Amino acid sequence: MCRFALSTHRWSLMYKNINSNKYIDIEQPSNLSRADSFIIESNNKIYIFFEEFATGPFYKKGHLSVGELDINRNKLINIQNILEKKYHLSYPFIFKYNSAWYAIPETHQNNSIDLYKFTLFPYAMEKVRTLVDNINAVDTTLTIKDSIVYLFTNIKRHGKDHSNNLSLFFSDDLLNGSFAQHPMNPLVTDNRYARMAGGFLKEGGTLYRFAQDCSINYGACMYKFEIIELTKNKYKEDRVESLYRPQECLASHTFNKSKNFIVIDVQYRAKSAVQFFRNIGNLFLLAFKKVIGLKK
Numbered sequence: 001m002c003r004f005a006l007s008t009h010r011w012s013l014m015y016k017n018i019n020s021n022k023y024i025d026i027e028q029p030s031n032l033s034r035a036d037s038f039i040i041e042s043n044n045k046i047y048i049f050f051e052e053f054a055t056g057p058f059y060k061k062g063h064l065s066v067g068e069l070d071i072n073r074n075k076l077i078n079i080q081n082i083l084e085k086k087y088h089l090s091y092p093f094i095f096k097y098n099s100a101w102y103a104i105p106e107t108h109q110n111n112s113i114d115l116y117k118f119t120l121f122p123y124a125m126e127k128v129r130t131l132v133d134n135i136n137a138v139d140t141t142l143t144i145k146d147s148i149v150y151l152f153t154n155i156k157r158h159g160k161d162h163s164n165n166l167s168l169f170f171s172d173d174l175l176n177g178s179f180a181q182h183p184m185n186p187l188v189t190d191n192r193y194a195r196m197a198g199g200f201l202k203e204g205g206t207l208y209r210f211a212q213d214c215s216i217n218y219g220a221c222m223y224k225f226e227i228i229e230l231t232k233n234k235y236k237e238d239r240v241e242s243l244y245r246p247q248e249c250l251a252s253h254t255f256n257k258s259k260n261f262i263v264i265d266v267q268y269r270a271k272s273a274v275q276f277f278r279n280i281g282n283l284f285l286l287a288f289k290k291v292i293g294l295k296k
Contacts, residue, residue, distance in 0.1 A: 010055045011035035013048065013076075014246070015069065015263045023246050023264065027075035031055050034065075035265040036091040036106075038199065040122070041258045047122045048076060048263055049103075051090035064092045064105055066122045069261075080123050083116070091139045091254075093199060094122075097174060104131070104151075108138045108162075113153065115174070132169055132179050138162045139196040142174075143207065145230050149174045152209070154195050157186070163214035166194040170232055184235050191215050193239070197222045198256040209237060212253040219251030219267065 011033040014023040026048075028034055036051040046069040053062040063084035067076030083089055087109035094103050101118040103125055113132040116125040131151065139162070140153040151169040154162040166189075168182035188194040188211075197212040206226055213221040224241040245252035249266040256263050 009033075009267075011265050011267050013037050013050060013263060014266055015039070015048075015261055018257065018260055018262060023266075024074050026069070027073070033060075036254050037263045037265050038092055038094050038254075038256050039069075039258045039261055039263040040094055041260065042121070046071070046258070046261060049082075049092040049094050049122070050265070051092065052081075061088050062090045064089050064103075082123060082125060085110070093139075093141050095142055095199070097144075102128070104140050104142060106138050106140065108136050108156070111136055113137055113140050113151065128175065131171075131174075136162075137167075141196045141199060143200040143230075145207070148172060148232065149177075149179075150230065151179060152187075152196060155186075161191070161214070163191045163195040163212075163218075164189060166196070166211075168235060182235065183233055187235050193223060193225070195253075198254050200227075201257055208240075210243070210255050217251065219245070219253030221245070222252065222255050 012028055013026040013034050015026060016023045031054065032052055033055045034050045034052050038049045040047045047066055048069050049064065049066045051062040052065045053060040063081055065079055065081050067079035070077050083105060087107065089105050089107065091106035092103055094101065101121045103116045103118070104113065105116065107114050111134055112130045113135060114130050115128045117128045118125045136156040137153040140151055143150050149171045153167055155165050155167050156162050157165050166187045167185045168187055169179040170182060171177035171179045192213045192215045193211045195212050195214055197210040201208045209225045209227055211223045211225060212219055213223065222243040223239050224243060225237040226240045227237050229236040243255055245266060248268065250269045251267040252264050254265045
């Protein structure tokens with residue numbers, strides 16, 4: 001309740017140069033929230049992909065958008081909606097495979113993990129196939145090692161939250177092969193380290209995974225893990241770094257890095273007494289709706 005009261009309920013994006021210690025706000029409309037940011041540098045442009053939804057304390061269906069980062073004005077330009085469905089979309093994981101661009105968005109309300117291919121990068125995509133069906137999974141993130149495609153994802157199991165479970169699937173063929181469950185599933189069952197927080201990062205031949213700490217609240221902290229072993233039969237990782245959000249922010253839960261820039265999503269603290277008491281009112285309204293059984 002305390003976090004709810006302090007929150008602006010608005011997610012926004014920040015970025016920084018990899019050589020800088022200071023994050024910079026990316027300008028956005030006050031009536032929109034933007035989160036789950038992924039950054040791609042291509043064709044001498046900086047593209048940021050993100051989930052977008054209407055700002056507010058109650059659930060809103062998200063869609064996926066992309067914009068070009070204008071570092072002179074600290075804003076996104078040429079913003080376009082690139083994917084919208086009847087169900088919620090978020091976490092637009094973007095990657096290149098065999099010289100083509102692909103995306104695996106979060107589609108847990110559709111009970112599937114779906115693969116999309118860009119027909120015109122970065123503004124148009126079409127569904128290629130369903131990778132895993134009959135699954136309630138979020139934040140699916142892909143990496144390829146020794147020609148094996150690995151899907152890391154957070155599954156809702158036994159009534160527990162997605163953040164309590166990190167599972168792994170693998171296949172020899174992204175476009176045509178079936179995906180098998182890793183024999184060590186679930187890899188992680190600690191809600192401090194299980195939930196994915198962005199794409200994998202390869203530095204100096206070492207592969208790193210990013211996780212968000214959901215033990216206290218959503219996006220309290222993020223961690224960097226070095227992947228020690230990844231095969232069809234084994235998995236091992238070690239935590240090597242804590243990534244703390246900017247002090248002025250209440251939460252941050254996605255970290256992504258390109259050649260020259262880092263982008264994160266953040267949620268600010270309430271900046272006025274009016275916002276604080278409005279949040280309290282919305283909290284009681286939400287509780288009342290749940291009591292009387294109205295749809296959120």
